[in-house]
Amino acid sequence: MPQRILQPGEIEALDRTSLPRVRLPQPSSLFADRAARLVQLADGHPIGDYLRFLAGLARAQHKAAATVLTAPIDADTVRRANAHGMPLVQAASQIDPAWQGVLDGLLDAVQADAGLPAALLPVLERLRTLTPEARDQLARRVLAGLLNEPDDLAAAPIVVAALQVVFADQASHLNEAEVPYAEPATVCPVCGTPPVVSVLRIGGREAGLRYLHCGTCCTEWHMVRVKCSHCESTQNVRYQSVQDGGDVVVAETCGTCHTYRKLVNQEKDPLAEPLADDLASLMLDLLMGETDFARATMNPWLPMSEVAAPSP
Ligand SMILES: [Zn+2]
Ligand SMILES: [Zn+2]
Missing domain, CATH: 3.90.1670.10 (FdhE-like domain)
Known part of the structure; x- marks a missing residue:
């Protein structure tokens, strides 16, 4: 298996007693x-x-x-x-x-x-x-x-x-030790699906940690915040939000792969839920549509919103 140099956040992540690496659904x-x-x-x-x-x-x-x-x-x-x-x-x-x-x-x-x-x-x-x-x-x-x-x-x-x-x-029904350290780290280690959204968790051992949320098996896996959740670059990660929209949901943009993925922040609202808050923050997607950042992955519940949205 090829070896690679671990970055500071990942070394920290190896300490399994202090840091839950995955949150099984x-x-x-x-x-x-x-x-x-x-x-x-x-x-x-x-x-x-x-x-x-x-x-x-x-x-x-x-x-x-x-x-x-x-x-x-x-x-x-x-x-x-x-x-x-x-x-x-x-x-x-x-x-x-x-x-x-x-x-x-x-x-x-x-x-x-x-x-x-x-x-x-x-x-x-x-x-x-x-x-x-x-x-x-x-x-x-x-x-x-x-x-x-x-x-x-x-x-x-x-x-x-x-x-x-x-x-x-x-x-x-899995336990954490059975979940592989899968490569690339940008797909779900359980089912291989790219994440829909990421979430900053509160409470217990997860407090302040960022997890990527799988829209298929609903597993969440840890990734340090300095990394782009799409290409793992640490160079150009920035955040954008809707003015006056609060900071519960922000768009994490990457200047390397030119994509964005939303970050749902439970520190701003403890009831925030990744998939629901992603859907309800459509305004932010509209705002991002005017930039040159493309949405990294779709929300699986979004395709039908055109059918159900009220006529203008
Ligand atoms: Zn999954
Ligand atoms: Zn990127």
Whole structure:
């Protein structure tokens, strides 16, 4: 295995007793917390109806997470990934079949939701009638970010929600020592997905540490703040925020790879939740759209916002 020189932040990160390197998901609270935050942020928000719809979806995820049964990641896979410094699985090629039943449950819950946007009815109908094989193919396209068809874009948030339930369940049964030091450090060490957003955590051993948040298995992994979370450059990392928008969410920009990724700061608001606050800070994306920094990765729940956003 190639050796490389550790940087000061990484040497610090090797001290496992003082610093949790990964935060494995806790499905029993993850989706309920997200739902509560979405409801809170929806109040008076320009895309409030959509945020409330997603809150309903997160509540359905919470319910599904309590009963889902996935196959554990086996010891051989753990050993191999650790030996090679690779993520444990590659999400798109290792989807647990339990996701199909979770999707059915989410479709039922969403259909029963009084606040369901009418534009979503045909989306639900399509997902119901697809064969299991076609659903698997769709899930792989979603995970690979190959969303060129409007039908796929519209279905993506619900598909991602079902996938999050199964991948988070698998990840939650791991322990920290089983999670590899994967290279590159800019993808999730559990499922190989690039992060959606990063979060500055508060409380306990995590206080003041920055974690990258996986939008697929919901694992978070530590990365020192001086590094770009996209290209690992330490040269040109800066922050931008919306004037008067508060500093709960800022855009971390990198002058080396010319991308930005948002940082959600719990020191500014202890209830801040990575995926929810990323979605609700669309203004910041609009602002960044006028700069030459491109968004590093999309929020999996963002594709449908055009469908649900009120007309101007
Ligand atoms: Zn992951
Ligand atoms: Zn960069």
